[in-house]
Structures are given as C-alpha cells and as structure tokens.
Amino acid sequence: MKRRLIYCSLSVLCFVVCILIVILFNDNHFIRGFIGDVIVILLVYFLSKIFYDFHAQKLTTFVLMVAFATEFLQLAKLTTFLGLEHNTLVRLIFGSVFDPYDLFAYTIGAVLVYVIDTRLVRRVVFGNKQ
Numbered sequence: 001m002k003r004r005l006i007y008c009s010l011s012v013l014c015f016v017v018c019i020l021i022v023i024l025f026n027d028n029h030f031i032r033g034f035i036g037d038v039i040v041i042l043l044v045y046f047l048s049k050i051f052y053d054f055h056a057q058k059l060t061t062f063v064l065m066v067a068f069a070t071e072f073l074q075l076a077k078l079t080t081f082l083g084l085e086h087n088t089l090v091r092l093i094f095g096s097v098f099d100p101y102d103l104f105a106y107t108i109g110a111v112l113v114y115v116i117d118t119r120l121v122r123r124v125v126f127g128n129k130q
Contacts, residue, residue: 003049003053004050006121007046007047007049007121008046008050010042010046010121011043011046011047011050014039014040014042014046015043017039018036018039018040018043021035021036021039022036033099033101033102033105034101034102034105035105037067037102037105037106037109038105038106038108038109039109040067040109041063041064041067041105041109041110041112041113042109042112042113042116044063044066044067045059045060045063045113045117046113048063049117056114056117056118057114060110060113060114060117061110063110063113064106064107064109064110067102067106067109067110068103068106070094070095071095071098071099071102071103071106072098073094074094074095074096074097074098075098078094079091079094079096
C-alpha cells in the first residue's frame with residue numbers, strides 16, 4: 001500500500017507540473033515542448049507503477065519505446081492517414097509534429113525516472129534495491 005501511495009503521489013505531482021507548464025509556459029517552446037516531454041515520461045512511468053511493481057529497467061525501456069513509437073508515428077502522419085488530424089484529444093495524446101528533439105527529451109526523462117525510482121524511491125523510501 002505504501003508503494004502505491006508513493007507512486008500515486010509522484011504521478012499527481014507530475015500531472016500538476018504538466019498542467020502548470022501548459023498554463024504558465026504556453027509560449028515558451030523549450031519549457032512546454034522539451035521539459036514537458038521529459039515530465040510526461042515520468043508521469044507514464046509512475047502511473048504504471050501504481051498498478052503493478054514492474055521491474056524498473058524493463059518499465060523504463062517500455063515507456064521509452066512507446067514514446068519513440070508515438071513520435072515516429074507522427075513522422076508517418078498516422079493521424080492524417082486516419083483522418084483524425086483535427087481531433088483535439090488525438091492531437092493531445094499523439095501530438096501532431098515530429099520533432100527529433102522530443103526523442104532526446106524522452107531519453108532524458110527515461111534516465112531521470114530510472115534514477116529517481118532506483119535511487120530515491122527504492123533505496124530511500126523503501127530501503128531496498130531492485
């Protein structure tokens with residue numbers, strides 16, 4: 001139960017940061033576009049850990065690969081192919097423009113979330129290693 005509470009709290013924190021970024025930094029491409037993508041990786045990872053205690057390295061790799069796949073689907077213009085390019089929810093979830101810097105942001109997010117989980121959460125909060 002304690003583990004789920006920690007990951008739930010981290011998820012809520014990441015979600016709030018994402019909302020604040022959208023509200024306060026809508027015109028700042030670096031913060032909204034780059035830092036926001038880093039935070040989204042953390043959010044997806046921590047959300048996943050609420051439901052099951054996945055191995056940190058495997059989950060980090062999976063989340064990173066899903067993010068990369070989503071970005072490459074943008075390059076392939078999948079939403080346009082499916083006729084969903086004007087759907088706000090689809091554009092929010094999948095994005096609309098391929099940006100190679102997003103791949104860099106996702107990678108930074110993956111490294112950051114792995115370190116947070118294995119160094120801080122596991123060792124400090126739970127007192128063990130994975």
